[in-house]
Amino acid sequence: MYRLNEAQTALVEKVRQIAVESIAPYASEVDAQSRFPSEAIEALAKGGFFGLTIPTKYGGLGQGLRVAGAVLDEIAQVDASTAMVYLMHLSGCACYVAYPAPFENVLRDIAAGKHLTTLAWSERGSRSHFWAPVSQAVEENGQLSLSATKSWVTSAGQADSYIVSTRTAGGTAPTDTMLYAVYKDDPGFAVNGTWNSLGMRGNGSSPMVLEKTVIAADRAVCAPNDGFRTMLEVVLPWFNPGNAAVSIGLAEAATRATISHLTGSGMQHLGNRLADFPTLRARLAQMRIETDKSRAHLVAVIDSVENPGPMTTLLVLESKASAGEAAIKVTDLGMQSCGGAAFSKHLTIERNFRDARAASVMAPTTDVLWDFIGRALCGIDLF
């Protein structure tokens, strides 16, 4: 459905092989132990996928959203936590690619599979409204420093760099913001809690704090006071459709597991298979339709991002809300269709069901996206 050329198809086949050999075998253990999916991330690095969207002049694969979407979809079919770690990495990469001059070494390291990045945006004070950080950089004697409480950071303590948002030093409006690269060993920067969640349990999205962390001048990942625009115009067109691809992968996994269970299990006393019950087949049909609709919508979004037009912003906003809610519906149908076998962890469906719920509360949340979309349709300013 992604309409890939031969070279792009080869990349997706390569990631599918990595998914089968190096991600799937650990997925249920990662979930049960709520541990970081190190084997999966190492395999993606080794396979060249850290640099998927990094321009070829830095050694990357130079791919765009189309291939990224297909790759995220594949990974999420076996482990959504790994897919989410990878999505946050690609979102961080988008910042470095958009503002490359001070980060050429980082871009080369990413392409070489030596550097994992992520976003540290959400703050305790403004919660899911990431576009309005309440922390503020402070400038004293020509030196910039930052103290902030970041409430959820995917790959916390595992990533090599973190794209940190904050209010611009001296800025007065909530949207006077900056993005800075903070590296894992920067003094004052530390993980500040553990990650124990309903779903996405391998995500390592622990809180992090910065305490008077000194920010050198060459750590800005955007033009002066351009954080707000960068978040919305550079990162969101990667993050929202990418998050949709993760939801679609989850929905695909639940649909396939349901097919397998309905056709592979039956009632001995009736001499039939579960697939012989029309109600269960009807649920399965709805799962297939919702998943296919979501993927088709995502491809329309990708087409529009590649050839921007008046609908592009709306479609980007729609993508995450649409696929995220669809995945919740699909995985719920899978739980109902497969009964106790799904409930008791015999199948992957209950993990898919728990993982799927994350999209709804990850910023921009479904509620916020619905509000933005409604505002856009009614000609009301978004902010």
Ligand SMILES: Cc1cc2nc3c(=O)[nH]c(=O)nc-3n(C[C@H](O)[C@H](O)[C@H](O)COP(=O)(O)OP(=O)(O)OC[C@H]3O[C@@H](n4cnc5c(N)ncnc54)[C@H](O)[C@@H]3O)c2cc1C
């Ligand atoms: C698995 C996972 C990984 C994450 N990874 C990262 C990461 O890497 N980096 C990062 O910065 N953050 C990350 N986050 C944080 C995420 O983006 C959100 O900031 C966080 O989930 C918000 O939780 P909250 O309790 O603060 O929500 P709240 O903001 O308190 O929201 C509570 C409810 O209010 C609703 N709501 C909020 N505003 C409005 C509105 N205007 N209109 C209507 N309803 C509204 C929300 O939809 C939600 O239902 C992650 C979250 C999860 C679950």
